[in-house]
Amino acid sequence: MEKNNLANPSNLIQSTSNTTKFKKAKNPKKSRKSRKAPKRSQDALGNDKNHIERTTMDDIVVLDDVSDTEGYDDYDGHYDNPQSSEISNVAPQLKVNLLASNEDFIALSNSSSDEEATDKVKAQPTKKPISDGVSSSVDTTHTAKLLTTDYPWIINHDHSKQKEIADWLTMEIRDFVSYISPSKEEIKERNDTIGRIRDAVNHFWNDANLHVFGSYATDLYLPGSDIDCVIISEKGDKDSRSSLYALANFLKKRGLATDIEVIAKARVPIIKFIDPRSKIHIDVSFERINGLEAAKLIREWLNDTPGLREITLIVKQFLHARRLNNVHTGGLGGFSIICLVFSFLQMHPRIISNEIDPMENLGVLLVEFFELYGKNFGYDDIAITTANGYPIYLPKSDWKGLQQLRSSFSLAIQDPGDATNNISRGSFNLRDIKKAFAGAFDLLTNRCFELDTASFKERIGKSVLGNVIKYRGKQRDFKDERSLVINKAIIENENYHKKRSTIVREEFIESTDDTNDEKDDIYIVEEPPLKKQKPMLKKKESRGVVKINAQRDNIIAATPLTTPIAIPGEQENNDDYNPLDC
Template sequence: MSMTKLFPWRKENYNYSDGVIGLHEEIDHYYQYILPTPCEHVVRNELVKRIEAMVHNLWPMAVVEIFGSFRTGLLLPNSDIDIVIIGLWEKLPLRTLESELIARRFAESRTMHVLDMAQVPIIKFVDCETKIKVDISFNMQSGVHSAELIKLFKRDYPVLSKLVMVVKQFLQQRGLNEVFSGGISSYSLTIMCVSFLQLHPRKVVAGKANLGVLLLEFFELYGSRFSYTNIQISLENGGSYRRAPLTSISQIFLPDPLNVANNIGRATNRIMAIKQSFRWAFEVLSLSINSTQRNNNSILGQIIHFNKEVVDQRAWLHKTFGHLIVVKPNEDESTSSQPVEPNSLI
């Protein structure tokens, strides 16, 4: 099997360098591969529009907003779409929306999950038409504000997106990226990455930093050096570490930059598994970049991979909805299929 089949981000006929420079090249190519194409972006936008029309049919004065990875642009091919509906209700209409989604054939009942007892009540389902996962909550405007904050951090730290996207994929394939199962949220992970860049001794702000070195240093810090039970991360005033409150029972203390009284890490109770995974990744990558027996094997592929289902789903999406992309007369198809930063189109 070819290298591009095993590791789809690797480019055919590209002579990857050895060591940490080769890792840098792979991370850069991985990022280009993982970004949504124009087709994928349009499909997601059309799905949001369909949901918005349905919501306005039910509640004409309600406001529909997207947040999370689709708004920030930090989404994987199988990431869900986070939607918040803002309106006035005495009781959140979770069951009303559930019934409407099924009646209008947005979702089959077997894919529908209404988490009405969760700290943040939410409806989760898979869209019948596009097979894209959707999470809908009510009146949680903080998610929109958090997404806008992340956009600012992306502007200040050009390497942030590439670092987050690699680590996010790494955690996802290990089942450590969902808060409801004790993992870490994308927002919390991004805060950890921002702190890492803020306090980096070389003040990494330029886009030319070696991504391989940064990834190794990130895994080393949070896999071996960081004391999760004693230290809290602060992004205020350029970033710092502070002593965690003695009364805290959280495994990781991450004050929300938008509301420092809110510990966004409080539900992450599998932090030791996350720490061990980070330490393992550092050891594996260190061995791989120093190996004299590489034989052009993928360094990044030692720690991340894509399930065949994800690759096939992506291909199906393009085959089924490719007609939604209109190619301009002076634009060839190869140009129209290039990755696009999602938040540049929303």
């Protein structure tokens, strides 16, 4: 069993090298691929994890998960990264070295066009990288403007003159984020894609609508990320095997879907396909609102947590490039990554005390993130959860409903929308994830030391961040054009929640009116009817002593699990919300 010290961010501050010094807060705030069919996967013990029966009907792959237990663990929208045979087939020791030395890099985008581009890049006579592997030139003569550098975010963005290497890293992180953030065309393409599929769904089922959740509804997508959607209907009956198959067939006949897979019997039944026009991978699930709730919550986290988007995108790219973001093969999914970064930033002692401005210290924070989850975190004993909207650490033994884990050395993150759900339970390859994070910490700190002692001349054309992440694919502009085109998925998700809260309020008023009629002037406040209490956290309440104590006591908060905050009149499956009214 692997034992670790408990996570203690205050240790991290001391252990961070002089080359990655924090920058004090200037204005401290007042307070705080081509789609492949999934492979049969094995669990940590080598047992067949999901007994998938596979048939093909009318070119649609139908997958039946007869174990019917795992749901999101198996079908979570991450088949976009078929396991790299190069990595999976190497001997374990070598694999570790590859992960730690950043030699396992796989290009960023999963869309077939970008894969093609990547292949072309490999075929190009690329300029031989200088000794540190960095080349800052771009082959502009080639019509497709393919990159001949692994670190394109440094092109025309030279920060080598920065006195503090930590500042240099912070600037590179910002450049990377603006480099991979979506252009007007990309946002429009995603909007149009969803529009086409929604029209088809409305046409096929007149009581149903398509909603978007996941990274497109939170603006946390990388180029080539899939789009997660859910169909919700008035009748609530669209999750049957026959409905899934009928819709898949309809989309195919309309020319709206290729490479279709129907995964009907998982806990979360799903259709996966590629939109032929945009080549974007789409996942459609059915009759579940929790993803829509999570999208709203994550957007609130993003508003309240400076640096969350930046560090999350870097970590996502870091894991994506190592094929460690695929839950199906034991990697860490997007949702878990966001929770880890949110928890790290929200519990950082120097952010809590307003000593530092996270946006000015992204570099050190990234190094510390890798140190925390690569070296110090107590995976054996500690779970991550939220209380009153704030993340806290919780001894695993205090999480009463925690599902059986494959091993005590495993990540446990409580779903903020469902206290019984450990969202990282499928991430059984924690050893490689942890090693990759630890390796990234070593690589980044070594790089900082190396560049700190280098002359300005020696630093030219070098990258700090490029020591741990790379980008290959089509050349992009440094344009974050999210403010120029509306992301319709976000607007629709906001409208969905507005509409939903209006219905909930009206129902509540109606139920109290009835009471008044009957009892005349005897005023009785009735408990609103609850089908099932769901602990979806609302906006943050008081941070109180929970987190402060958690920090001081080595971040073990012996607080009870998230207190359920019930929404009056909420019905889990039938919320009376008519998506067509939106």
